[in-house]
Amino acid sequence: xxxxxxxxxxxxxxxxxxxxxxxxxxxxxxxxxxxxxxxxxxxxxxxxxxxxxxxxxxxxxxxxxxxxxxxxxxxxxxxxxxxxxxxxxxxxxxxxxxxxxxxxxxxxxxx
Numbered sequence: 001x002x003x004x005x006x007x008x009x010x011x012x013x014x015x016x017x018x019x020x021x022x023x024x025x026x027x028x029x030x031x032x033x034x035x036x037x038x039x040x041x042x043x044x045x046x047x048x049x050x051x052x053x054x055x056x057x058x059x060x061x062x063x064x065x066x067x068x069x070x071x072x073x074x075x076x077x078x079x080x081x082x083x084x085x086x087x088x089x090x091x092x093x094x095x096x097x098x099x100x101x102x103x104x105x106x107x108x109x110x111x
Contacts, residue, residue: 033090034066036097040075043067047081055088063088067095 033046043065065085067073073095076082082092 030062031090032064032066033085034064034068036068036095038066038068040068040072043072043076044079044081047076047084050088051084057089059086059089059091061091063090064093065090066093069095 034043046065067076085092
């Protein structure tokens, strides 16, 4: 992955992340959380971080969260965690890997 280039405006490649590249204060133009490899625990932690930070903004199509499967989707719904994501401006999409091929294009407005 050393030669991986991100199509996103902020280059968040594995290599840069492992080097500890600081992203604090960087304006995000899009944000995608989830997919088939994301665990329930990771989505719970994400919701708790958003809640602790008091993130509250209007929803938009450039902030998307996707659970890995129907069980995760239902567990987070019952726990009220999707509400935290929605309050933070995220659109909650159906579970699975279907989003991965187009996520960068969609976040950049290239549907």
